Every structure is written in C-alpha cells, then in structure tokens.
Amino acid sequence: QKEVEQNSGPLSVPEGAIASLNCTYSDRGSQSFFWYRQYSGKSPELIMSIYSNGDKEDGRFTAQLNKASQYVSLLIRDSQPSDSATYLCAVNDYKLSFGAGTTVTVRA
Amino acid sequence: DTAVSQTPKYLVTQMGNDKSIKCEQNLGHDTMYWYKQDSKKFLKIMFSYNNKELIINETVPNRFSPKSPDKAHLNLHINSLELGDSAVYFCASSQEGAGYGYTFGSGTRLTVV
Numbered sequence: 001q002k003e004v005e006q007n008s009g010p011l012s013v014p015e016g017a018i019a020s021l022n023c024t025y026s027d028r029g030s031q032s033f034f035w036y037r038q039y040s041g042k043s044p045e046l047i048m049s050i051y052s053n054g055d056k057e058d059g060r061f062t063a064q065l066n067k068a069s070q071y072v073s074l075l076i077r078d079s080q081p082s083d084s085a086t087y088l089c090a091v092n093d094y095k096l097s098f099g100a101g102t103t104v105t106v107r108a
Numbered sequence: 109d110t111a112v113s114q115t116p117k118y119l120v121t122q123m124g125n126d127k128s129i130k131c132e133q134n135l136g137h138d139t140m141y142w143y144k145q146d147s148k149k150f151l152k153i154m155f156s157y158n159n160k161e162l163i164i165n166e167t168v169p170n171r172f173s174p175k176s177p178d179k180a181h182l183n184l185h186i187n188s189l190e191l192g193d194s195a196v197y198f199c200a201s202s203q204e205g206a207g208y209g210y211t212f213g214s215g216t217r218l219t220v221v
Contacts, residue, residue, distance in 0.1 A: 034209045043198055043212040044151065051207065086149060092206045095164055096141075098151040 003027065006089050006099035014107050019076040021102050023089030026070070032092040033065055035074045038101070039085045048074065079106045111135050112213035114199050120219045121189055129184045129216045131199030139163075140182040141210065142174060143198040151198070157182055158204060189220045 007022040025033075032051055036044040050056045050063040050072065062075040072091075076083055084106050089099040112133045121127055133140060141164075142154040156164035157176040171187040182199060196217050200210040 032207050036209075038149075043214050046209040046211070049209055088151065090209075092208070094206065095153050095156060096200075096202075096210050097153070100148070100150050 003097045004089055004091050004099040006102050009102040010105060011102055012105045012107060013079050015079060015081060017079050019079050019083065019104050019106070021074040021076075021087050021089070021104070023072045023074075023099055024070055025072070025089075025091045027091070027093060028067075028070060030067075030070075030091045030093055033063070033072045034090040034092065034096070035061075035063060035072075036088040036090060036098075037085045038088060044088055076104070079104075081106050081108050109134060110214075112199055112201055112211050114197075114213040114216050116216060117214065118217050118219075120221065123189055123191060123220055125189050126185065126187045127189060127218070128186070129197055129199075129218075131182045131184070131213055133180055133199075133201040133211070133213075135201055135211060137201035137211075138179055138204045139202050140176065140179070141200040141202075142182065142184050143200060143212075145196040145198060145215070147195070155182075155184075186218075189218075191220050194218055194220045 013019045035048040038044045048063040050065045056063045060077045064073045086101040086103045088101045139158045141156045145151045155174040160176045173185045176182045196215045199213040202208045202210045
C-alpha cells in the first residue's frame, strides 16, 4: 500500500469554478500534512500546511483534514488559469512522503 | 537571494560516467534532503542529512553517495551512471522536526545517454 495516495487526474475545471483535490494516507499516527504546487519544469512550492482536524483557509485555498478517515483535501475556489499545475499531497513523519500528484487544468 | 540553490541545472552525460550535483541553502536549516522525480513525476526521498549526519538512506544503489561538508551544503555524487538514473533531482531543506514543510531547490535534470 502506498503511503500517500491522490485521486487520479487530470482534473479539468472551468475558470471561476472550484477544484477539489483529495488525498489519503496510510499511517494513522501522521501529524503534519502539506500541499505543494508544481508548475511544469519547476520545483514544488509549499502552498498549505495543516495539522489539526477541520478546515484551514488561505486566500482561495482551503485545506481540510480528517484524521479519523486519514483524509486530506484541497479546495481551490474561483480557479484561475494560473492555478494550472500539478498539486502534490505530502505527509511528514520522519520524512516528507509525497503522493503521485494531481494535474489540474483551468480552462479559460 | 536564492534560498536553496543547485548546480548544475542540466546535466547530459554518457552511461558509465561519474557526475556530481551540488546544493547549498542559506535558510539556516539543519536538515537537507535529496529527492528524485522520475518521468511519471513521482517524488521519492533518497537521503536526508541533519547537521552533517546521515539520518535517512532509502533504498538507493550504492552508486549514489551523498556528502555534507557542513549543514548548509549537501552534494550528491553518482558513479557509473545508468540510463535509469535519468530523472530530475531536487535538493531540499527544512527546520528539524516533522511539523515543517520543505523548501526545494530548482532541480537538476539529469539525462544519461
């Protein structure tokens, strides 16, 4: 079983819509969760971190964590063409383990 | 000021050669990492150093040898390069502890021909 799994993409959404990305993790003891954005040919960039159950909002991004279900999600509201990228879910235990990523395309 | 810098950005070399990638961070972080991103874009940790001490060594061929002369630098030397080593290698750094995200360098695209 993979440590971190993300819903398969690619995900195509119209401009202005909500993009919803999902991630599950295998280690019930995990405490720290992150979302990274990676543009094509670029390095991963940290956009959200979440440590407690519930929602965390930062601008147009909302991260949601449910430790009982071992589930992390990322919502991108009012999606813009500049949000087109691969989004990587990551879980930090003694190392940062990444999911395979979900590629999002925002259609103008 | 670049926080985590890697050199070179691109590396094209023949099978069997030996090559090195250098990484430096100016964030004052204690821990540095090497990740490999394959053609399917999956990011996998290779090594981690904390204050010059190796703390993570994932299942990586012995041809890969990291070296950390000080906590701001982490280099990766690869011997006898193989076609399957072609990938993007990312250096990263973080503060110590599981609660911190990592800052990544810009990556080194290695192509073995």
